[in-house]
Amino acid sequence: MELGLQGKVAIITGASKGIGYYTALQLAQEGASVVLCARGEKHLEVAAAAIKEKTGAQVLIVPADMTKEKECQEVVTKAVEHFGRLDILVNNAGTASANSFEQVGSELWQSDLDLKLFGAVHCSKAALPHMKAAGGGSIINVTAVLAKTPPASSLPTTVSRAAGLALTKAMSKDLGKYNIRVNAVCIGLIRSDQIEKRWKNDAPNLTWEEYSQKVGEAIPLGRIGDTEEAANVITFLASNASSYVTGTSINIDGGSGGAL
Template identity: 75%
Template structure:
């Protein structure tokens, strides 16, 4: 299957580690020019060095706080200044925040919405005009499978992620005529920085293999997903192989979700 990513320019937020980093690595291997962004410059430098060591290719790093619109604008401007175009945007920046409704402060609500919803809005807002200039593009909003069927004590994350799903559908309707495709991936139990922190916090005496085996038993496929598996789906969605796919949300959850 030809993915046709050679010469494409891709921005990935939250890409110093986890799913964002693995996706960046995969896109570089498929021929794309990649921009890494996250808040921590040192972590970005480490990620860029790892990609260089494995692929031989340089990536652009832009330290960015996507909760700030001015940083999102700067990210797009730096990308254009360096590569001259934007074809792909992956809105991946986010954290896990799951609490009972009454335990969520106004400050936490605002911080979560700023990061997961307005970060995607602002990055997309500034990237879309440049996608139009090259005849189209692809945007992927990384959300969570719980956004479709929120369980108890899952706030504010599930609300922010559900807003991301609505944003995806609405954007796909508005931007389709410009050949800009917008999709979501809904992440379930995938080995990520967030899940590893939970493991070390809750079961520090267990190895990763033991911990993941225990929590993976309730998943139909019987295991926790690998980070690379999420990166593979995202890479497909931004490629020409998915040229007729837009306005949809794909679960990457081993079958654990309760909604299609």
Template identity: 75%
Template sequence: MDLGLKGKVAIITGSSKGIGLHTALQLVKEGANVVLCARREEKLKEAAAFIKRETGVEVLIVSADITKEDECKEIIQKTVNHYGRIDILVNNAGTSSTNPFESVDTDLWQTDLDLKLFGAIHTSKAAIPYMREVGGGAIINVTAVLGKTPPANSLPTTVSRAAGMALTKAMSKDLGKDNIRVNTVCIGLIRSDQIELKWKNEAPEITWDEYSRNVVGPSIPLNRIGETSEAANVITFLVSDAASYVTRTSVNIDGGSGSTL
């Protein structure tokens, strides 16, 4: 299937590793021009080198702190200066911060919302005019399945992710007339540095596959932790022409572990 991504320009925040990096790799393989964004320039260079080794293609890197609106605008401007257009934005930047309610101070609330909610707001607001210029576009807000059904000790992450889902719904209604589609992917247990560290601390004597299937797997209907490439594949489909009639929806990437659709 031709996904219609050849020549499209995609910006991915939080793309120096994990889901962001593998989404970038998949989009490059489909012929898109990709911009990697993260705070640490050395990590972005490593990510760009990885993509070059895998595909032979060079990508643009932009070091920026998306909690700052001016730097979000700079990402967009550097992209337009380099590629001349913007078609796709994947708001992926974020970390997991899970604590009981009473232990979360005001600064942590603000930091989490600035990164996961306002970062998506600022980058989207700056990118939308350029999407209109090319006749439309696609925005993905990466959230978390636990944002739909927050458990205990899950703050502030589940609140900021729930806000990201509400943002997706509202944006899609406002931007549909401009042929700009807005969707969210709700991430469950996907392989990451944080999960790998937990594996090495809890059970270093067994392989990753054994840990994924035998230790964590029984709590997941598909009986394993998901791979970053599996999340990237879903995101790539949603931003492609193959999903041209899909907007205002959420897709759980969680192996069936979530309690809501």
């Protein structure tokens, strides 16, 4: 299938590792130029070098804090100054933050919303005129499957992520007239640095496959998802293969979610 990503320019936030890194890698493999954004410059340099070596693609790194509106704007400005256009934005920056309602203070509420909700708002707002100039584009908001069915002690993450889903739907209604598509992916249990640390601490005698199956017993597909599997779906949503898909969310959770 031809994805139509050759010559496109994509910004990926939270791109130094995990889902963001693998998404940038796959977009680069499909012919896109990629802009990697995260707070840690050293990690970005390592990620960029690996992508260049594996794909030969053009890669720009822009260290930035997605909780700062000015820095979100600067990422977009530098991307367009360097590559001349912007077609794809993957709002992936985020952290896991979960506790009971009584234990979440005002500062944590604000910092979580600043990163996961307003980071996406500010980046998307900055990207809009450039996508309009390019004749369209694709924005993908990375959220969590638990945003649809929040369990106890999952705050503030599930609230911030649920707001991201509402943002996705509302933006898709407003921006469709510009041929700008806006979708979300809802992440379930996907391999990450945090999960790998837990594996090495809790079950060092097990292989990754054994540990994945053990932890994933309650998941219909019976395992933890691979990072690349999440990147596959994001790349599809960024591409021409999803040209009539907007305003929707896709669960990447092995079937574990309780909502469509």
